[in-house]
Amino acid sequence: MILEFKDVNYIYDPDSTISSVALKDINLSIREGVFYALIGHTGSGKSTLIQHMNGLIQPTSGEVLYKGMSLRDKNADLKMIRSRVGLVFQYPEHQLFETTVYDDVAFGPKNLKLPKDEIDARVKEALILTGVDESVWQNSPFELSGGQKRRVAIAGVLAMKPEVLILDEPTAGLDPGGRDEILNVLKRLHSEEKITIILVSHSMEDVAGYADRIIVMNKGHIEYEDSPVQIFRHAEELKNMGLSVPQVTDVLTRLKSKGWPVKDGIITVSEAADEIMRVLGKA
Amino acid sequence: MTLGQYYQTDSVLHRMDPRVKLTGTIAYIAALFLAGNVWGYLLATIFLIVVIALSKVPIRFMLKGMRSIAFLITLTVVFNLFMTPGDELIAVWKLHITREGLILAVSMAVRLTYLIIGSNIMTLTTTPNALTDGMESLLSPLKVLHAPVHEVAMMMSIALRFIPILMEETDKIMKAQMARGASFDEGGLIMRAKSMVPLLVPLFVSAFRRAGDLALAMEARGYRGGDARTKMKPLHYEMRDYIGYCVLVLLIAAAIVLRIIKLPF
């Protein structure tokens, strides 16, 4: 158990006329080595929830624990925790500021006051992991393409060697190519580097093939926390929350209702193709 | 996020034309500085109380901003109290409080307090956009002198529109850098100034990006500056606005009269 939420509530601007409840009775456990997807409609509280995970926001009531220690604790070393729980904001390329790609990625490790050669090793490793070509390491980050900028920004968090990497809608505003590149980087980080991943998204389609567990948020509350196959059984409820199941899952459910003997729990296009071929007797 | 410090409610003052309120604020300040005796201040007090009652804004909002200038008021009072020569009232050690000093200190404190409350009432009852519209209209005679009145007003309303967005952006960038181990409240002056770089560079980049996008969007929709541009909600005076102007004329006249004629006190 690396992160734990206990009865967490959060209210923005509690003392004013415009106060809004963003989180309601959140209880959640994040286990090591799992790839989570956090899904919810815009305004459901996803960004607010993840900012609790490294102490950027303190709950209005309740507690957030990192390895059993409350982030509210006076002895909690938030700087250390923020290096262990890496948080990549939405549009992270907007936070770039250094004159070179290399220096920007080195910002995090430098803040951790690491020795120089350690910083160098981490920067290079992070840039290679995120697939940023060595030829641009000494260029200005402002000259890069949108997808490249975003990968540099993600490298900036990775260079702190977090155990958990949380990303807020990392594919927003990217073309399909850029989106697949980012998702494949995350998949590699999870399977090869054994990093716990929490991927925030509002699209089931994006996460279906990647996540081990899906957390569904609705109006500040956690509705479901389960495996993708289980989650997609709730197609009707998800629709009411402004979410959808992946198109292929929908197609197979309809085929089944028309009497096709297809299996349940199919969530990716290639699985669906295999299953249809099997039923047609052509596999 | 609220824009400026506008307080949303429905009152005569809220519905009043912004030009009347702008003129009124200036007239009120003039009346305050015309006040030379108790009667002048009494006039200003009564006017203020009536306006506060008309605005339907809770008093505590009026006093907003008082805390930030409390220091200035205290300083003014202290200086006037001890530095004004005249009939000595009390002397403690090397400090002398004079009759003239006491009067000056009290009247300066009253003037400053009333001035803040008075201008607060204007911004509490007028949306920032109405304010810039009013200013543009009042200053339009200067167009004859080729002063860029429309452009300045447009710049002001755009700036006002962007304040909350930039504040949100600042908060987001600060958090994003804190997630990378940055801290903004550690170390000495130089350390702190240096720690602003990771905040200010992205903030400027984003402000320029937004400005560029906005300029493009405005031109794409045919914006070409002030000439022959009409308004969606043109300002026009109603009965209450004419009454408002009459009250202002009376206020100034009364302030002048009270200053000139000899009254007891």
Ligand SMILES: Nc1ncnc2c1ncn2[C@@H]1O[C@H](COP(=O)(O)OP(=O)(O)O)[C@@H](O)[C@H]1O
């Ligand atoms: N800085 C803020 N100030 C006030 N309210 C906010 C702020 N950020 C988010 N909210 C509100 O909190 C709720 C949850 O927002 P958010 O966590 O950003 O949702 P999501 O990331 O799922 O779109 C929304 O109703 C939003 O309007």
Ligand SMILES: [Mg+2]
């Ligand atoms: Mg969000």
